[in-house]
Amino acid sequence: MAPRKPSARVTIRTVAADAGVSVAAVSKVLRNAYGVSDALRAKVQESITRLGYRPHAAARGMRGQSYTLGVILPDLTNPFFADIMAGIDAALERTEYQPLLGVGQSSPAVELELVDAMLDRQMDGLILLGPRMTIDRVAAIAERAPTVVMAHHPVGPTRFDTVNDDDQLGARLIVQHLAGMGYRSIVYFSQDLQFNESQVTYHREIGYRAAMTEAGLGRYISVVMAEQAPREVRTLVRQLLQGRPRPEAIFCWTDFIAFEALSVARELGLSVPDDVAIVGYDNTRYCDLAQNALTSIDQSGQLLGLQAARLLVERIKGREEAEHLVITPRLVVRASTVRKNAVSTGN
Amino acid sequence: MAPRKPSARVTIRTVAADAGVSVAAVSKVLRNAYGVSDALRAKVQESITRLGYRPHAAARGMRGQSYTLGVILPDLTNPFFADIMAGIDAALERTEYQPLLGVGQSSPAVELELVDAMLDRQMDGLILLGPRMTIDRVAAIAERAPTVVMAHHPVGPTRFDTVNDDDQLGARLIVQHLAGMGYRSIVYFSQDLQFNESQVTYHREIGYRAAMTEAGLGRYISVVMAEQAPREVRTLVRQLLQGRPRPEAIFCWTDFIAFEALSVARELGLSVPDDVAIVGYDNTRYCDLAQNALTSIDQSGQLLGLQAARLLVERIKGREEAEHLVITPRLVVRASTVRKNAVSTGN
DNA sequence: TTGTAGGCGTTATCAT
DNA sequence: ATGATAACGCCTACAA
Numbered sequence: 273m274a275p276r277k278p279s280a281r282v283t284i285r286t287v288a289a290d291a292g293v294s295v296a297a298v299s300k301v302l303r304n305a306y307g308v309s310d311a312l313r314a315k316v317q318e319s320i321t322r323l324g325y326r327p328h329a330a331a332r333g334m335r336g337q338s339y340t341l342g343v344i345l346p347d348l349t350n351p352f353f354a355d356i357m358a359g360i361d362a363a364l365e366r367t368e369y370q371p372l373l374g375v376g377q378s379s380p381a382v383e384l385e386l387v388d389a390m391l392d393r394q395m396d397g398l399i400l401l402g403p404r405m406t407i408d409r410v411a412a413i414a415e416r417a418p419t420v421v422m423a424h425h426p427v428g429p430t431r432f433d434t435v436n437d438d439d440q441l442g443a444r445l446i447v448q449h450l451a452g453m454g455y456r457s458i459v460y461f462s463q464d465l466q467f468n469e470s471q472v473t474y475h476r477e478i479g480y481r482a483a484m485t486e487a488g489l490g491r492y493i494s495v496v497m498a499e500q501a502p503r504e505v506r507t508l509v510r511q512l513l514q515g516r517p518r519p520e521a522i523f524c525w526t527d528f529i530a531f532e533a534l535s536v537a538r539e540l541g542l543s544v545p546d547d548v549a550i551v552g553y554d555n556t557r558y559c560d561l562a563q564n565a566l567t568s569i570d571q572s573g574q575l576l577g578l579q580a581a582r583l584l585v586e587r588i589k590g591r592e593e594a595e596h597l598v599i600t601p602r603l604v605v606r607a608s609t610v611r612k613n614a615v616s617t618g619n
Numbered sequence: 620m621a622p623r624k625p626s627a628r629v630t631i632r633t634v635a636a637d638a639g640v641s642v643a644a645v646s647k648v649l650r651n652a653y654g655v656s657d658a659l660r661a662k663v664q665e666s667i668t669r670l671g672y673r674p675h676a677a678a679r680g681m682r683g684q685s686y687t688l689g690v691i692l693p694d695l696t697n698p699f700f701a702d703i704m705a706g707i708d709a710a711l712e713r714t715e716y717q718p719l720l721g722v723g724q725s726s727p728a729v730e731l732e733l734v735d736a737m738l739d740r741q742m743d744g745l746i747l748l749g750p751r752m753t754i755d756r757v758a759a760i761a762e763r764a765p766t767v768v769m770a771h772h773p774v775g776p777t778r779f780d781t782v783n784d785d786d787q788l789g790a791r792l793i794v795q796h797l798a799g800m801g802y803r804s805i806v807y808f809s810q811d812l813q814f815n816e817s818q819v820t821y822h823r824e825i826g827y828r829a830a831m832t833e834a835g836l837g838r839y840i841s842v843v844m845a846e847q848a849p850r851e852v853r854t855l856v857r858q859l860l861q862g863r864p865r866p867e868a869i870f871c872w873t874d875f876i877a878f879e880a881l882s883v884a885r886e887l888g889l890s891v892p893d894d895v896a897i898v899g900y901d902n903t904r905y906c907d908l909a910q911n912a913l914t915s916i917d918q919s920g921q922l923l924g925l926q927a928a929r930l931l932v933e934r935i936k937g938r939e940e941a942e943h944l945v946i947t948p949r950l951v952v953r954a955s956t957v958r959k960n961a962v963s964t965g966n
Numbered sequence: 967t968t969g970t971a972g973g974c975g976t977t978a979t980c981a982t
Numbered sequence: 983a984t985g986a987t988a989a990c991g992c993c994t995a996c997a998a
Contacts, residue, residue: 283991294969299993307967329740330680331991334974338677340740348704349904354695357722370736373720375704389717393676393687393740502904535908557696557849561882563910630975641985646977654983678975681990 291319333394342390359577437571442601443479527552565607638666680741689737706924784918789948790826874899912954
């Protein structure tokens with residue numbers, strides 16, 4: 273059997289020899305560094321493409337940058353992350369930076385291992401997506417490498433950037449919409465995390481409470497929390513829907529929970545939205561399916577991802593002051609909150 | 620502002636000095652290499668944990684392994700990949716290997732770029748998940764690095780391993796089930812790829828055709844192909860369902876397509892499964908939702924992922940002969956293919 | 967503007 | 983069983 277690598281590696285030295293210049297010159301061309309003549313640059317570029325030279329990332333990582341960005345996602349089941357990644361990819365399209373993903377399994381411990389693994393690998397920067405770890409851990413990471421955090425709100429001054437949608441506003445839009453449609457007892461279905469004021473669920477709760485009060489529905493305020501395991505979600509939703517009095521609407525902190533809620537409602541023979549309205553958050557592609565027709569909040573994952581990648585590259589290039597971007601969310605109304613009997617009453 | 624890294628790096632030299640041994644000795648302990656006394660090993664281990672030493676992956680990548688494995692997924696929207704990743708993570712749990720993901724965007728060009736990027740970064744091996752590139756490209760990659768391919772069937776002898784479910788059998792199970800329930804005109808809804816006999820869709824088509832013929836339904840054989848963009852899928856499904864005669868059942872090559880089909884059926888006011896039965900493939904978690912209740916094929920993503928990671932590590936450790944694993948799929952029947960009017964006729 | 971000479975942290979060969 | 987040391991490919995003072 274032939275050995276795995278028959279052809280010798282093309283190094284910066286090969287290129288230099290081929291182009292008849294020094295290695296330093298080639299390195300400078302590679303990094304767009306100062307002090308190379310156009311003629312030299314052209315010669316080198318020509319040799320690079322002809323020889324098919326590719327810089328050895330590990331060697332780069334030892335001295336300079338690795339041109340690798342780490343992205344840590346909590347899980348792979350939420351299609352919302354696909355939109356975000358699309359945005360990140362788009363932002364990095366024309367740069368040398370390569371995003372590489374790790375899955376944090378919604379576990380602070382795994383997330384931290386992943387961060388270490390990525391920094392061991394000399395990644396130039398990190399994007400943390402909805403991290404479950406506490407915010408002081410995030411702060412500690414930001415001391416070690418340029419960091420941008422998404423779907424995780426800053427508290428106080430930070431040394432990392434954040435990109436979020438306005439979760440309080442999103443929740444308000446939902447409550448206002450539901451109240452406008454005549455729903456009064458609106459339950460907020462949140463996630464069971466150790467109390468952490470940087471979590472999006474917490475911000476949505478604030479918005480929910482404020483909007484309920486403003487709408488004169490303060491006495492209907494009710495927050496339920498569940499682990500995100502489907503079974504537990506279903507059990508809790510079932511309890512809610514079988515309770516007396518049954519809530520008129522459920523605002524789920526993310527679409528996935530809302531889909532489970534739709535499922536339970538159907539199993540119980542309840543009509544959505546006539547017996548109970550259901551709302552999600554993230555406006556993932558499954559909301560559009562007729563069997564879901566889920567009213568939800570669109571926070572434009574693409575845009576969020578794009579901005580996050582942009583901020584990270586800026587920071588790698590030297591920016592020191594933290595930037596905190598907030599995207600304005602948009603309500604997308606579908607059948608899950610629009611009563612059909614409005615028509616039948618008319619007849 | 621404090622500089623990013625106030626504390627000097629703990630290198631193998633620091634550890635060696637601390638433990639009072641040579642650098643070579645530490646390196647041997649790190650790699651479990653032959654020829655270290657227990658006493659020395661203990662001393663070194665102690666220093667390592669006390670100093671919190673972590674090997675510098677880039678430096679490792681220059682001489683030895685990087686202990687990084689690249690996983691390339693076609694996209695992030697299919698929750699089936701979450702199961703596979705869970706299996707990969709589980710297999711790698713107790714090893715030094717770290718899986719890192721790249722998203723191929725269902726594009727051969729992007730996939731190839733990703734492969735280059737990963738090999739530039741000295742990854743020790745690659746797992747290609749449902750690659751869209753042609754099989755000779757895959758073969759070329761396998762010459763450059765240890766490679767395991769999932770959801771992509773080998774043709775002829777190869778230098779890479781594969782892990783697949785028995786796609787022909789899966790398709791047969793579906794057709795047999797549908798035929799047994801009395802459905803005759805069963806359409807196979809496949810993916811529009813340049814013809815490539817290694818794609819799973821192709822294997823499912825073979826199984827479909829064979830099973831249809833065996834069931835005496837040869838004259839009903841009908842294959843439709845679509846790009847995977849939701850809009851095109853919906854358009855084609857709508858054409859199918861509005862056609863005369865309308866097919867009695869649609870077997871979709873993957874769950875996601877089936878969910879779209881369910882949606883279109885509902886929009887057209889058709890009952891599933893009374894007017895049309897719908898089947899998916901992968902048994903993703905959304906199949907269980909009452910609003911989908913989708914009959915599907917379970918191919919145990921966890922197991923697939925686990926095996927793939929195991930094979931890859933074996934191969935990195937030196938195995939030369941290719942292994943080709945095939946997992947047996949299992950039919951999971953739900954309401955989307957079980958006629959309800961069997962009951963109503965009884966009344 | 968271009969070239970030379972370490973040095974980054976690790977592995978692996980070769981002595982001892 | 984242990985240790986000294988030469989690579990690995992690139993970056994960056996510094997020198998020319």
